[in-house]
Amino acid sequence: MDYLSKSGFNQKKPEKMLVDINSCFATIEQQANPLLRGKEVVVAAYDGGGGCILAASKEAKKLGIKTGWHIQEAKNICPNLIVLTPDTEKYRFINKGLKKILLEFSPKVQTKSIDEFAIDFKNIDIDLKKAALKIKEKIKNELGEWTTVSIGIGPNIFLAKVASNMQKPDGLVEINQDNFEEIYKKLKLTDLHGIGNKSAYKLEINGIKNPTDFYNCSQQQLRSIFKSVCADYWYWRLRGYEIDNKEQEFKKSFSAIFSLKNPAKNRQELAAIFYQLCLKVGKRCSRQKMGARGVMWWGGGKNINIKGKIHNQEILINGWEIFQKIYPKIPEFNGEIKKAVIAIYDLQTKAWQENIFKEKEKFRKETEVAEEINRKFGEGTIFPGTILTVKRIPDFIGFGQIG
Amino acid sequence: MDFNHYQNKIKPIQIQWNNRDFRIEQVGMHHQFHQGKRLLHVFSVMSKGMFFKLVLDTENLFWKLEEVSDGLPE
Numbered sequence: 210m211d212y213l214s215k216s217g218f219n220q221k222k223p224e225k226m227l228v229d230i231n232s233c234f235a236t237i238e239q240q241a242n243p244l245l246r247g248k249e250v251v252v253a254a255y256d257g258g259g260g261c262i263l264a265a266s267k268e269a270k271k272l273g274i275k276t277g278w279h280i281q282e283a284k285n286i287c288p289n290l291i292v293l294t295p296d297t298e299k300y301r302f303i304n305k306g307l308k309k310i311l312l313e314f315s316p317k318v319q320t321k322s323i324d325e326f327a328i329d330f331k332n333i334d335i336d337l338k339k340a341a342l343k344i345k346e347k348i349k350n351e352l353g354e355w356t357t358v359s360i361g362i363g364p365n366i367f368l369a370k371v372a373s374n375m376q377k378p379d380g381l382v383e384i385n386q387d388n389f390e391e392i393y394k395k396l397k398l399t400d401l402h403g404i405g406n407k408s409a410y411k412l413e414i415n416g417i418k419n420p421t422d423f424y425n426c427s428q429q430q431l432r433s434i435f436k437s438v439c440a441d442y443w444y445w446r447l448r449g450y451e452i453d454n455k456e457q458e459f460k461k462s463f464s465a466i467f468s469l470k471n472p473a474k475n476r477q478e479l480a481a482i483f484y485q486l487c488l489k490v491g492k493r494c495s496r497q498k499m500g501a502r503g504v505m506w507w508g509g510g511k512n513i514n515i516k517g518k519i520h521n522q523e524i525l526i527n528g529w530e531i532f533q534k535i536y537p538k539i540p541e542f543n544g545e546i547k548k549a550v551i552a553i554y555d556l557q558t559k560a561w562q563e564n565i566f567k568e569k570e571k572f573r574k575e576t577e578v579a580e581e582i583n584r585k586f587g588e589g590t591i592f593p594g595t596i597l598t599v600k601r602i603p604d605f606i607g608f609g610q611i612g
Numbered sequence: 613m614d615f616n617h618y619q620n621k622i623k624p625i626q627i628q629w630n631n632r633d634f635r636i637e638q639v640g641m642h643h644q645f646h647q648g649k650r651l652l653h654v655f656s657v658m659s660k661g662m663f664f665k666l667v668l669d670t671e672n673l674f675w676k677l678e679e680v681s682d683g684l685p686e
Contacts, residue, residue, distance in 0.1 A: 240640055240641055241640045241665075242656055242663045242683065243663075244658060244662075244663050244681070244682070244683025245683055248683070289685050290685060291684075291685045292685075298654070299641070299643055299654075301645070302643035302645065303643075353640070583648070584648065585648045585649050586648035586649070586650075587647040587648035588648075590648070
């Protein structure tokens with residue numbers, strides 16, 4: 210916290226790097242299938258007109274096609290658009306491969322998401338620009354010649370991220386004490402990661418029109434605008450001091466969302482989707498050795514909205530138990546559910562008291578065995594009889610997740 | 613299939629599909645994943661303007677052709 214007494218830009222040599230795979234899912238698909246290279250390709254949640262675009266190739270991006278669009282919107286611009294559905298195993302493989310490469314340069318590699326890594330070069334005597342070029346070369350040799358990354362270098366992860374976004378695809382930009390003013394002049398407020406349209410509007414009505422104004426703003430002024438500790442965070446971030454480097458030790462909640470190509474038309478079909486989502490959040494929660502007390506679910510479509518939440522006295526330890534709690538509360542309905550969400554909150558460590566009810570203990574043991582069998586023989590080997598008649602939903606990767 | 617024991621790498625050389633031989637011209641990607649404890653190798657390959665996705669199941673050494681495409685929009 211030695212920076213608290215300083216007010217200028219961080220004078221230290223940049224030692225943070227952010228590596229971002231360009232158009233991740235689409236690039237990986239083009240890497241795998243050479244026939245797709247140079248073509249307008251998108252990877253979407255599903256291949257119907259309403260499917261949401263998860264990644265667009267650089268060729269598609271040149272036409273203005275953006276992540277988050279519906280396929281039909283993109284096809285209006287590009288009738289020859291190639292639409293693919295996600296192949297999650299491929300993306301996880303590239304994610305692991307890239308991490309392996311980065312670990313050769315520094316032991317401190319943080320996975321930010323499926324396509325993004327932050328690397329800390331503190332106490333490592335290395336020229337970061339040369340290291341970045343070597344990383345790019347290794348990626349081409351080991352992951353494939355079509356796979357490109359944008360690399361940003363900065364005194365903190367935030368500015369490294371800003372730098373990585375400045376030149377796409379295949380960029381390499383450094384922000385340091387000598388060029389930050391010049392770079393801030395070129396950027397808009399919304400180019401700063403974490404400033405969306407709402408925050409930009411809030412800043413603008415307070416006279417902060419661009420990153421240079423933002424940088425020149427005093428801590429007091431920022432505090433009166435943000436009215437929270439965020440003011441101090443922004444003050445230090447823009448000056449190149451590290452405040453975002455902490456890997457969140459424990460998450461406070463987990464959620465999983467799925468858009469359905471074939472809408473759920475009855476209770477059983479919706480239950481099957483909720484079951485898959487429960488397993489997903491349950492697994493993420495178990496990984497940090499926690500259980501949940503609160504569960505929230507939502508299913509929605511045209512003119513239909515099914516939602517509910519429960520707050521349990523006991524900790525729910527896995528997806529099976531979460532599903533067991535919500536299953537009786539899923540109502541019969543008429544209509545089509547196109548999107549489903551499960552969120553768990555009020556997470557607690559698994560150091561629960563020994564359960565006095567043997568039946569409950571038996572269920573926990575049974576589900577642990579079922580999870581072990583599924584791990585060994587593949588997901589879906591054992592599943593609840595309540596969803597026996599329904600097809601499973603495919604595996605998916607949410608934003609900011611890799612598992 | 614070609615196995616390079618120096619590099620410990622395998623590579624498909626030729627496939628037969630629809631009574632035609634396709635000599636593999638390019639391996640776009642070779643990735644692996646586990647289905648339970650079963651290790652699967654996936655080869656995304658190209659030959660004669662066609663794309664093939666081949667999966668080798670290391671448990672029974674069976675090859676499966678999972679995808680064929682010509683790289684054009686549907």
